[in-house]
Amino acid sequence: LAQTPLFQGVPEAALQVAREAFVARSYPAGKLIFEAGDLGAALYVVQSGKVRIYRTYFDGRERMFAYLGPGEVFGEMSLLDDQPRSASAEVVEDAVLLVLYQDGYWSLVRRYPEILHNLAVILAKRLREADLELEVLSFEEARGRVAYALIKLSRQLYNGGNKLRLTHMELAQLSGTSRETVTRVLHALRDEELVKLGSGSVELLDPSGLEEVMLGLR
Numbered sequence: 001l002a003q004t005p006l007f008q009g010v011p012e013a014a015l016q017v018a019r020e021a022f023v024a025r026s027y028p029a030g031k032l033i034f035e036a037g038d039l040g041a042a043l044y045v046v047q048s049g050k051v052r053i054y055r056t057y058f059d060g061r062e063r064m065f066a067y068l069g070p071g072e073v074f075g076e077m078s079l080l081d082d083q084p085r086s087a088s089a090e091v092v093e094d095a096v097l098l099v100l101y102q103d104g105y106w107s108l109v110r111r112y113p114e115i116l117h118n119l120a121v122i123l124a125k126r127l128r129e130a131d132l133e134l135e136v137l138s139f140e141e142a143r144g145r146v147a148y149a150l151i152k153l154s155r156q157l158y159n160g161g162n163k164l165r166l167t168h169m170e171l172a173q174l175s176g177t178s179r180e181t182v183t184r185v186l187h188a189l190r191d192e193e194l195v196k197l198g199s200g201s202v203e204l205l206d207p208s209g210l211e212e213v214m215l216g217l218r
Ligand code: CMP
Pocket: 053, 065, 066, 073, 074, 075, 076, 077, 078, 079, 084, 085, 086, 087, 088, 089, 126, 130
């Protein structure tokens, strides 16, 4: 818990209280934690493993919002506003999640308002990311979107690592485009020596070049 941004700068005593308020739960890979539209007001901290946040639309298509790893927080939106879950959450790699229910949440933030500030910082970060995403997805061409998805995956799933294992379908879900378009764009990026393609893998050869592509600069 001490590692999560939720408890940055919070007194040690708060961590003691928090350890009692959070409940640890183990989830196997593939387990659905909750679905978009569910009612439920618990916040989760990833202790270990990996979780993905996504939405499924009526026509069966999926949009991937994020991959979350150790220390990261999700489910705070319904906890804060009592509205249904805005997205679905599924375990990608066996995970231990720390769950905080509303009672525990209130007793914590009443005593340690720093936690509330940290939660606001987490939401501000997410809004910044969502703004960037909106910009890239609404204005940039397919190549910008695909470049954006590669950069996002590298940051979220590989801690900045450059060799990504993924299918063209996954990349399509992340970049809000079709699989055929992903294949076409990847071939172009390969020809420009920005990526190297393997079977089931994409290596980012020039991350800053890809950032330029993402912003429509090249
Ligand atoms: P909540 O609406 O309670 O349940 C779904 C959760 O997914 C939501 O809270 C956030 O924690 C998380 N979430 C929603 N949208 C995004 C996004 N664009 N990026 C990362 N996480 C998100």
